[in-house]
Amino acid sequence: MPLSPSSSAQAAREVVAQRLRDLRKSAGLTVAELASRCNWHHAKTSRIENARTAPTATDIRLWCRACDAVDQAENLIAQSLHAESMYTEWRTQVRAGLKALQDSEPRLFQDTELFRVYSSTLVPGLLQTEGYAAGVLSISARFRDVQLDDSAEAARARVDRSRIIHERGHRFVFVVEEDALRHQICGTDEMAAQLGYLLTAGALPQVSLGIIPMAARERAQWPRETFHVYDDRLVSVELVSARVRITQPSEIALYLKAFEQLRADAVYGAEARALVLRAIEALH
Numbered sequence: 001m002p003l004s005p006s007s008s009a010q011a012a013r014e015v016v017a018q019r020l021r022d023l024r025k026s027a028g029l030t031v032a033e034l035a036s037r038c039n040w041h042h043a044k045t046s047r048i049e050n051a052r053t054a055p056t057a058t059d060i061r062l063w064c065r066a067c068d069a070v071d072q073a074e075n076l077i078a079q080s081l082h083a084e085s086m087y088t089e090w091r092t093q094v095r096a097g098l099k100a101l102q103d104s105e106p107r108l109f110q111d112t113e114l115f116r117v118y119s120s121t122l123v124p125g126l127l128q129t130e131g132y133a134a135g136v137l138s139i140s141a142r143f144r145d146v147q148l149d150d151s152a153e154a155a156r157a158r159v160d161r162s163r164i165i166h167e168r169g170h171r172f173v174f175v176v177e178e179d180a181l182r183h184q185i186c187g188t189d190e191m192a193a194q195l196g197y198l199l200t201a202g203a204l205p206q207v208s209l210g211i212i213p214m215a216a217r218e219r220a221q222w223p224r225e226t227f228h229v230y231d232d233r234l235v236s237v238e239l240v241s242a243r244v245r246i247t248q249p250s251e252i253a254l255y256l257k258a259f260e261q262l263r264a265d266a267v268y269g270a271e272a273r274a275l276v277l278r279a280i281e282a283l284h
Contacts, residue, residue, distance in 0.1 A: 010051065012083035012248070017051040019076060020063055024049075027067035037066035054084055082247065108230060109164050113171065116229040116259050120177045122185070123194060126162045127174065127201050127209075132194035133158045135186030165207060173208045175262050177223055181211070181279035188283050195280045199273055210266025211275045220261035227255060 024034050035042040047053035057077045064073040117124045133155035184191050202209035227237045235246040235255045
């Protein structure tokens with residue numbers, strides 16, 4: 001089965017819910033008795049225990065106090081906050097416009113030494129030209145009904161951010177499906193410029209660009225959702241509805257395993273350049 005970031009986020013919520021349920025049972029309290037001690041309706045207790053409602057920090061403190069387990073409250077609060085931060089809805093992220101989204105988390109990029117990016121559908125953001133990025137972001141703005149359509153400014157900000165591939169102290173490993181070279185999401189001239197830039201960027205000593213041919217046989221991995229790995233500490237996965245941040249070591253290990261298998265399916269050097277040139281020829 002494919003990795004499911006939304007399932008991972010839900011699983012993290014369920015761990016917190018199970019711990020709270022175990023505290024209640026260890027204290028010998030029924031659902032109704034705990035609700036009475038916390039001064040809320042018993043249905044709220046059930047929703048929290050079944051991971052349908054995320055508890056607030058106050059909820060957790062009241063719960064632990066009712067179960068005579070005050071010493072466990074802060075740890076549970078931290079675990080719950082982590083679970084909720086894994087799943088950040090796109091509509092929240094784009095509220096301030098697409099440019100603000102490009103400008104977010106500057107320290108993450110500066111602090112990362114090894115970037116590993118797998119993309120099944122698009123040229124990775126760090127390798128996008130301004131014309132191509134504008135096409136991607138314009139589609140995103142229309143789809144999400146963004147009130148402030150600043151996709152042109154966001155494209156410039158994305159290109160500015162991608163200059164990091166020229167800075168010392170960083171390495172980049174990209175694995176891209178050949179399909180991504182064929183999806184024409186901008187004008188023909190802009191698409192040609194984008195593919196041409198791949199030839200240039202892929203030749204940089206700090207960049208490894210692998211392309212998985214459409215005709216690849218006996219693949220170790222089928223095409224997965226696009227994901228970014230920042231060193232060994234964070235995986236960011238892009239879904240239609242959300243961006244999921246994964247920090248659990250066991251889940252990061254799964255993504256790294258998938259990445260290495262996808263990387264092994266790719267071709268490099270002259271073979272990769274030939275696939276890019278073929279995509280350029282197909283534009284005309």
